[in-house]
Amino acid sequence: MTLHLFDTATRSQREFVPLRAGAASIYVCGATVQGLPHIGHVRSSLNYDVLRRWLTYGGLDVTFVRNVTDIDDKILTKAAAGHRPWWEWAATHERAFLAAYDALGCLPSSVEPRATGHVTQMVDLMERLVESDHAYASGGDVYFDVRSFPGYGALSGQRLDEVVQGETEAVGKRDPRDFTLWKAAKPGEPAWSTPWGEGRPGWHLECSAMSTFYLGPEFDIHGGGIDLVFPHHENERAQSNAAGDPFARFWLHNAWVTLGGEKMSKSLGNTLSIDALLRRVRGVELRYYLVAPHYRSMIEYSDAALDEAVAAYRRIESFVHRVRERVGRPELAPAVPQAFAAALDDDLATPGALAVVHNTVREGNTALDAGDRTAAANQASSVRTMTAALGLDPLDPHWVVDGADEASAAALNTLVGDLLAQRQEARARRDFAVADAVRDRLTAAGVSVEDSPDGPTWSLKDS
Numbered sequence: 136m137t138l139h140l141f142d143t144a145t146r147s148q149r150e151f152v153p154l155r156a157g158a159a160s161i162y163v164c165g166a167t168v169q170g171l172p173h174i175g176h177v178r179s180s181l182n183y184d185v186l187r188r189w190l191t192y193g194g195l196d197v198t199f200v201r202n203v204t205d206i207d208d209k210i211l212t213k214a215a216a217g218h219r220p221w222w223e224w225a226a227t228h229e230r231a232f233l234a235a236y237d238a239l240g241c242l243p244s245s246v247e248p249r250a251t252g253h254v255t256q257m258v259d260l261m262e263r264l265v266e267s268d269h270a271y272a273s274g275g276d277v278y279f280d281v282r283s284f285p286g287y288g289a290l291s292g293q294r295l296d297e298v299v300q301g302e303t304e305a306v307g308k309r310d311p312r313d314f315t316l317w318k319a320a321k322p323g324e325p326a327w328s329t330p331w332g333e334g335r336p337g338w339h340l341e342c343s344a345m346s347t348f349y350l351g352p353e354f355d356i357h358g359g360g361i362d363l364v365f366p367h368h369e370n371e372r373a374q375s376n377a378a379g380d381p382f383a384r385f386w387l388h389n390a391w392v393t394l395g396g397e398k399m400s401k402s403l404g405n406t407l408s409i410d411a412l413l414r415r416v417r418g419v420e421l422r423y424y425l426v427a428p429h430y431r432s433m434i435e436y437s438d439a440a441l442d443e444a445v446a447a448y449r450r451i452e453s454f455v456h457r458v459r460e461r462v463g464r465p466e467l468a469p470a471v472p473q474a475f476a477a478a479l480d481d482d483l484a485t486p487g488a489l490a491v492v493h494n495t496v497r498e499g500n501t502a503l504d505a506g507d508r509t510a511a512a513n514q515a516s517s518v519r520t521m522t523a524a525l526g527l528d529p530l531d532p533h534w535v536v537d538g539a540d541e542a543s544a545a546a547l548n549t550l551v552g553d554l555l556a557q558r559q560e561a562r563a564r565r566d567f568a569v570a571d572a573v574r575d576r577l578t579a580a581g582v583s584v585e586d587s588p589d590g591p592t593w594s595l596k597d598s
Contacts, residue, residue, distance in 0.1 A: 138193065138480045140356075141431065143364060143386040144290050144372075148482055154355050154384060159195040161187060162346040162383070164359035164367070165247070167204040167338075168228035169213055172235040172409050174425060174436065175392040175399035181422060182389045182430040182483075183358045184241045185525055189479050192471075192524050200349045201244045202342060203229055206251050206335055211324060221325060222251075235409040238418040239425075240526045240533055248345045250336060254327045256344035257336050260378055261316055261329070269377040273307025275319025275332035279339075279370065281312045284377045290386060291365035300366050314370050316340045339370035346371075347380055357383035361390050361431075362398065389430040396435070407436060415552075416445050419534045423448040423527055426485055447493070451518060452529040454496045454503075458515035462508045464530070465515035467523060475521050485525065492521050551582055555591050558584075 138151040153159045163183045166176060180201065190197050205225040214224035233247075261277055264270035269283045281287050281298065288295055298312045305315075315337040320326035326333040346354065359368065368386065375382040391398045394407070412421055424444035428434050458465050472495070478487030499514030522528045554573055561569040574584055577593070584593050 138189070139482055140385055140387060141482050143368075143388050144383075146292075149385070151355075151385065153195060154353060157194070157196060159190045159197045159356070160350040160354035161190075161197065161199050161356045161358060162342070162350055162354060163199070163201045163357075164342060164363055165201040165203050166229070166232045167207050167209065168225045168232060169207065169209040170228055172228075172232045173399055174407050174409065174412065174421070176232070177235050177239055177241075177409060178392050178425050178434070179358070179360050179389050180236055180241050181239060181425050181526075183387075185426055185430075185485065186356075186358075186387070186483060187242060188524055188526060189483065198245045198350065199242070200246050200248065200346065202345050203232075203247060203249045204338065204341060205229060205249045206325065207338065238409065238413060239422045240418060240531075242526075246349055248349065250341040250345070253341070253345050253348060254336065256348045257317075257340050258329050260340065260344050260347075260374070261331075263378045264316070264374060267377065267379075269374070270316055271309065272331040273305075275317075275334055276305065276307055276315060277317035277329075277331055278305075278308055278313040279316055279374050279377075280309065281314065281373070282310060284373045286376065287373050288369065290372050291369045293365055293369065314339060314366065316374070339367055339374065342367070343371050343375045343378075343380075343382075347375065347382070352379075353381035354383060356385045356387055358387040358389070361388040364388055387430075390433045392425075392434045392436055394436045399436070412441075416441065417534075419527060419529075420445045420448050426525055426527075427489055429486055430483055447489075448527070451492060451496055451522065451527070454499055455515050455518060455529045457503060458499065458511050459530070461503065462512045462515075465512055465519055468513070468516040468520040471521050471524060472517060475524075479524070488521065488525065492518060495521070551577065551593050555584070555593065559591065 139148045140151050141148045161183065163179065165180070166172065183199075183201075187197050187199050206221070210225050211221050214221040217224065229249075237243075261270060264279065265272065265277070268280070270277055270279050272278075281295070287293075288298065295312065300312060300314045302315060304311070317329060317331065317337060317340065318334050320333040320335070324335065326335060346357065357368065357371075364386075368388075372382060372386075393399060399407070409421075416424075421441075424441050425434070427444060427447070434440075455465065472491055475488050475491040478484045478491065481487070495514050495518050499511050499518065502510035502514060519528050519530060523531065528534075554577060558570045558573040561567070561573065577584055582593050584591055
């Protein structure tokens with residue numbers, strides 16, 4: 136079976152044939168670096184990381200571009216509220232996102248372009264649109280004329296008479312459905328020079344300019360969260376096609392992570408930060424939790440579901456380590472099982488792929504318990520190759536902590552976590568003698584404990 140992906144534009148699953156033989160090009164809408172990352176943000180990066188790994192496994196040379204929106208109304212507002220320069224606010228949170236991607240095992244992007252570094256390309260694109268009567272300037276602002284593009288609304292299924300851009304009203308707009316390409320400068324805000332005056336880019340313009348600059352006027356896959364279908368991706372598609380660029384051949388969209396039935400967002404205050412979760416579980420375990428469901432399925436976060444995912448991953452990990460200890464380190468197998476490949480080729484069906492992994496683990500444990508070392512070793516090699524395609528290989532050097540064996544780190548995390556839970560329970564019932572005794576035991580064992588609003592955290596004390 137060849138890879139088939141669900142294309143939002145055609146609302147169908149289509150065979151993926153790359154534009155250029157032997158290569159694949161992917162552009163993913165990255166973070167608007169206004170605050171710290173939560174699991175809703177990183178789910179998208181993880182899903183497209185799995186896609187990238189699978190395309191690479193299939194022999195393609197993948198160029199993977201993920202942008203950074205480092206200039207935006209929210210960035211300016213939050214930086215001002217924090218009495219910090221906007222560029223410093225953006226850079227601080229950009230680093231936090233990169234750290235989160237790395238902590239969850241995302242491969243580094245081929246390039247991670249910032250919006251502020253590509254104003255020249257944005258101006259070029261606007262000039263093409265203005266010259267072809269698809270855009271117009273008014274009072275230093277530049278707008279895309281939605282009615283000038285007959286195909287507007289096709290990606291998202293919107294009817295033109297129902298379109299609401301979600302932008303504030305502006306005097307210079309010919310039609311309220313027109314969207315902003317460029318914002319005229321306001322006092323105290325950062326600004327760049329254009330033929331229409333100083334200002335800063337609109338959100339939609341950035342991605343069209345950056346994706347085509349790095350990947351060309353036509354490329355294979357444009358990805359992002361389902362919330363970006365409209366207006367962001369609809370507007371990207373319209374302005375790019377109107378300028379004469381074929382643009383993305385496939386549009387892929389991952390579903391949300393929800394909490395209490397609502398999309399996880401900072402405005403709702405229902406976020407779960409990566410830092411907080413990584414104090415509870417390991418990066419590889421959180422990755423498993425987020426890639427195990429199908430990328431187009433909603434994830435309703437719960438502590439119980441996360442715990443189940445951790446237990447499931449540890450069953451995989453435990454088997455691989457058992458084989459390593461009893462038989463020797465299993466090497467990667469030359470190929471994945473056919474059923475595993477069929478699952479991922481079916482629109483990246485990770486639930487089916489992981490079912491094959493767990494079946495192989497069960498068979499391998501049975502062989503190991505029966506003393507069939509060869510069969511167990513072969514199954515462990517197969518498990519390693521399958522999990523490597525998902526970024527979950529237990530023996531991948533990325534998941535080694537400070538040179539220690541990952542299984543040892545997992546055991547330590549569990550033991551310390553149990554003691555901290557006992558301490559929290561003692562404090563809740565105001566039995567401070569027991570709570571202090573638990574802390575003293577941890578201190579004597581070389582474990583430093585710090586209390587925070589998100590709960591206690593621990594680390595090994597320097598020797």
